[in-house]
Amino acid sequence: MRMKIDGGIVQRLHARVAPERDRLCVSHKIQGGAGIFSRQLRAQKGLDSPKNDPVYGEDEDYMDSNEKLRISSEILRKAKEFDATLVGIASVEELKRAPSFTVAPKMPEYSGVGADKEKIPGLGSGEVVWPEGARSVIVIAFAHPENQPELDYWYGSISPIGNRRLMATINKLVKWLNETYDVRPCHLPYHVERGGIFLKDAAVLGGLGCIGKNNMLVTPEYGPRVRLRAMTVNIDLPSTGPLNFDPCAGCDESCTKACPEEAFSKQLYKAKEYGREELPGRRGNYDRLACNIQMKLDENIAEIQEAEDCDQPLRVVKYCRKCEFACWVGK
């Protein structure tokens, strides 16, 4: 069978690029400081070089809150211009206290699908290492509608089209921020073990949606049918969330019932042991090992398919999305 995939991916399939890059921190020439001015403003103030800037490197609150708001709204607008479906900003300090960041280090180590074997040396299980000076996270979502399932397919070892679109958006944001402001942006990798962060929490704190009973980020516009990516900047920007939104409260849970592995059938995690109420599946009933059994099955049944304009047929892995597709929100 010949598969039709978009023109953009074809070149990349040929290029056989690595599925993931390591954290791309564009180390800006201005180091150590958390304060920023736009390049234009710096020029007006005669601060053409950071060395001439008497306040740079001190408490960044010298920066006008209007200036921060202006930068934030520009980031939010630019992200959409660069192809993001949704975008939000969350505070690093608040994220460090968020559920996944405090619960994951206490959970048994996970080494199934989605865990990277190449761990940062010395990083403990479920631990997150933040880029130096990171103060705010910019989190983006890209819609993955049910009628475009190929966005989520793995073509051999090549990252899905949807993930590539997310990476391209973040790369453009990093480049634009570097060219426009004296700020240090850092593109975070997907894997936590490689220096990434827990993306769903970032999305909740950034106001993109809530954690549903299917254990996924559920957005008001697209339900759980989105994928995420993030970057940090070394300035405190106002958070754009969280939202007052919970579609699960009175729902009959078609999502959890749809799971072929019954991954939501038992309570595995208890608030007492984990020190908080917000647990996997919300109530501690999402079993990632059961879910991982399905992921392995999906890998095993992957078919070799031809991709348009690609000389070699590829193994196409279509990971389970039943709990995602069964949710009515955003349909």
Ligand code: B12
């Ligand atoms: C490892 C991983 C997996 C593993 C393990 C899953 C797990 N959750 O443990 C496996 C392979 C099983 C898996 C499966 C899936 N995954 Co996955 N996975 C990841 C990865 C890389 C890390 C997740 C992780 O380790 N979380 C740590 C544990 C502690 O958290 P957790 O179980 O997710 O539960 C936390 C939340 O529920 C949260 N929580 C609960 N209540 C509340 C309340 C508030 C206010 C907040 C803030 C948080 C919160 O706190 C919990 C801790 O208690 C992320 C990418 C990333 N860097 O974040 C993608 C990611 C979470 N996966 C994603 C997807 C899409 C899937 C699948 C649908 C498979 C697929 N087709 O891609 C299934 C869905 C399973 C499900 N129902 O949750 C998306 C989710 C998008 C979304 N809309 O939510 C992510 C973000 C990747 C992406 N490309 O965008 N995944």
Ligand code: SF4
């Ligand atoms: S179907 Fe959607 S709204 Fe209903 S419980 Fe599941 S995630 Fe929540």
Ligand code: SF4
């Ligand atoms: S992705 Fe599939 S196996 Fe995993 S929890 Fe959802 S429905 Fe169950």
